[in-house]
Amino acid sequence: MCLGVPGRLVELYVDGDLRMGKVVFGGVAKAVCLEHVPEARVGDYVLVHVGFALARIDEAEARRVFDLLETLGKLDDVGVP
Amino acid sequence: MKFLDEYRDADAASTLVSAILRASTRRWVLMEVCGGQTHSIVRYGLDELLGDAVELVHGPGCPVCVTPLETIDRALAIASRPDTILCTFGDMARVPGSRTDLLALRAQGADVRIVYSPLDAVAVAARHRDRRVVFFAIGFETTAPANAMAVSVAHRRGLDNFSALVSHVRVPPAIDVIVDAPDNRVQGFLGPGHVCSVLGTSEYDDLSRRHGIPIAVTGFEPIDLLSGILAAVRQLEDGRSEMENCYGRVVRNEGNASARGLRAAASSPRPFFSIAAPRLISASCAGASPGRPRSSPKPPTAFRCSSGARCASRRRGAACAVR
Numbered sequence: 114m115c116l117g118v119p120g121r122l123v124e125l126y127v128d129g130d131l132r133m134g135k136v137v138f139g140g141v142a143k144a145v146c147l148e149h150v151p152e153a154r155v156g157d158y159v160l161v162h163v164g165f166a167l168a169r170i171d172e173a174e175a176r177r178v179f180d181l182l183e184t185l186g187k188l189d190d191v192g193v194p
Numbered sequence: 195m196k197f198l199d200e201y202r203d204a205d206a207a208s209t210l211v212s213a214i215l216r217a218s219t220r221r222w223v224l225m226e227v228c229g230g231q232t233h234s235i236v237r238y239g240l241d242e243l244l245g246d247a248v249e250l251v252h253g254p255g256c257p258v259c260v261t262p263l264e265t266i267d268r269a270l271a272i273a274s275r276p277d278t279i280l281c282t283f284g285d286m287a288r289v290p291g292s293r294t295d296l297l298a299l300r301a302q303g304a305d306v307r308i309v310y311s312p313l314d315a316v317a318v319a320a321r322h323r324d325r326r327v328v329f330f331a332i333g334f335e336t337t338a339p340a341n342a343m344a345v346s347v348a349h350r351r352g353l354d355n356f357s358a359l360v361s362h363v364r365v366p367p368a369i370d371v372i373v374d375a376p377d378n379r380v381q382g383f384l385g386p387g388h389v390c391s392v393l394g395t396s397e398y399d400d401l402s403r404r405h406g407i408p409i410a411v412t413g414f415e416p417i418d419l420l421s422g423i424l425a426a427v428r429q430l431e432d433g434r435s436e437m438e439n440c441y442g443r444v445v446r447n448e449g450n451a452s453a454r455g456l457r458a459a460a461s462s463p464r465p466f467f468s469i470a471a472p473r474l475i476s477a478s479c480a481g482a483s484p485g486r487p488r489s490s491p492k493p494p495t496a497f498r499c500s501s502g503a504r505c506a507s508r509r510r511g512a513a514c515a516v517r
Contacts, residue, residue: 114256114285115230115336115388117414117444119197130350131313139195146313148343149453158197160391160444163283164311165340167450168391170197174442178421182206185213 117162119170120145122153136161197443201415202238210420211243217427218247224426225372226384227365229256230414238416240423248423251380254368257332257361258285265361266291269330270299272359279305279322281315282330312344319348319356331358336388338362339453346456365389366397373405382426384419385411387441394449399437406435413441 123142124135136145136159145159150166153159159166200206226232232252235241241250254260270291273280280296287296287308300306305325309315312329319327331341341358348356365386372378385398390411402409408429412422422440429436439445 114258114283114332115228115334115386117336117388117391119195121196129347131347146311146340146343149339149450149456151452160388162336162388163340164313165343165453167336167339167388167453168444168446171443175197177442178417178440179200179206181421182209182417185209188213 115162117160117167119158119160122155122157122159125155134166136166198415201413201417203417207416207420210417210424214244214420214424214427215247217424217431219431221246221249222381222427222430223249223251223379224382224384224423225251225253225380226419227253227369227386228388228414229259231384231412231419234414234416234419240416240419244423248427254365254372256285257334257337257363258289260363261286261289261332261361263291265359269359270294270296272328273299273304273306275326278326278328279307279318280328280330281307281309281318283332284308286330286332312340313347316344316348316351316353316356319353320351323355325355327356329356329358331360332362334363334365334386334389335392339392339456342456366401369401373407382408382410382430384422384426385409385437387411387413387418387445390441390445390449392450392453394454395437395439395445395447402435402437408435409437411437411439411441411445413444
């Protein structure tokens with residue numbers, strides 16, 4: 114139910130009094146309400162839940178788990194028990 | 195797709211599984227809070243990969259499963275009324291009430307429409323000004339702001355034929371009940387990433403401190419879940435109990451101020467609808483009598499999940515025995 118899907122914001126527009134955007138998910142574009150992420154700009158990735166963007170995806174934070182993986186991979190290489 | 199494919203990488207998952215197996219000196223019991231997390235764990239077989247290192251207990255799940263039977267019966271009663279359109283998320287359509295479900299009712303002629311977004315229900319109300327449109331607004335803290343926004347937009351647009359049957363559920367009280375249960379075996383939690391994207395992490399900081407239990411807030415992809423499990427296992431092995439945000443690309447510690455504000459605003463009644471203040475289980479009905487907001491947060495007596503089985507353990511948020 115709390116499913117959230119990341120997509121790329123490709124267009125900003127206004128529908129009446131609502132801040133909206135066109136978000137592309139792997140080739141499929143959908144209208145998404147951007148009222149909760151006023152900071153989102155074209156080109157950003159946003160997390161979308163039931164037609165609403167809940168967060169702008171932080172690219173620097175996204176890399177952290179891969180930094181951890183790199184460290185773990187090195188531990189694997191040296192055979193740490 | 196970016197932010198999905200790399201979090202499903204098999205080699206990365208294997209590295210994390212090795213790290214978890216290495217870190218565990220005994221079998222730890224963790225609970226993933228969200229149904230979406232359970233779905234990923236089972237879909238990718240993560241529970242089987244972890245062998246004897248970690249037992250994953252499935253948590254209170256999703257708001258569909260914990261919607262009280264009485265509320266589903268109210269939705270069915272509303273959908274049965276003439277000149278009424280009931281809009282619902284697809285997940286809710288098959289969940290049985292006392293005698294039937296929304297899809298079966300639709301087959302008998304009721305106007306039940308499945309919507310993807312609460313704003314779609316508002317659009318239905320705009321297209322059908324001569325009919326009452328009731329949105330079945332269920333959700334955890336993740337969905338409550340979207341539901342509240344739909345009601346607010348309908349109000350601003352003068353759509354007095356729109357109302358919402360509300361059943362919002364909060365997560366932290368369920369965690370309290372689980373940890374305090376005398377037969378609790380859960381030693382750490384994978385916290386609900388998307389709930390935290392709205393409300394932030396402070397409540398989970400508090401839960402972790404009060405109960406002395408690790409909470410790793412995670413996302414829903416295999417790499418997210420495994421990195422959360424590794425964080426929780428390392429804490430347990432070190433004798434630590436902290437809230438650890440392992441889903442930083444989406445969850446800010448302060449949450450989303452705009453969505454959080456709307457969720458709070460949802461507790462004050464407006465002229466033609468009502469939304470109950472979200473509690474562990476609370477529901478109110480505006481759909482049955484637009485214009486006269488009613489609030490009835492009485493304790494529910496029964497829950498049913500989509501399997502159709504009664505599930506008394508839901509009342510205290512315990513893991514579902516029926517899968």
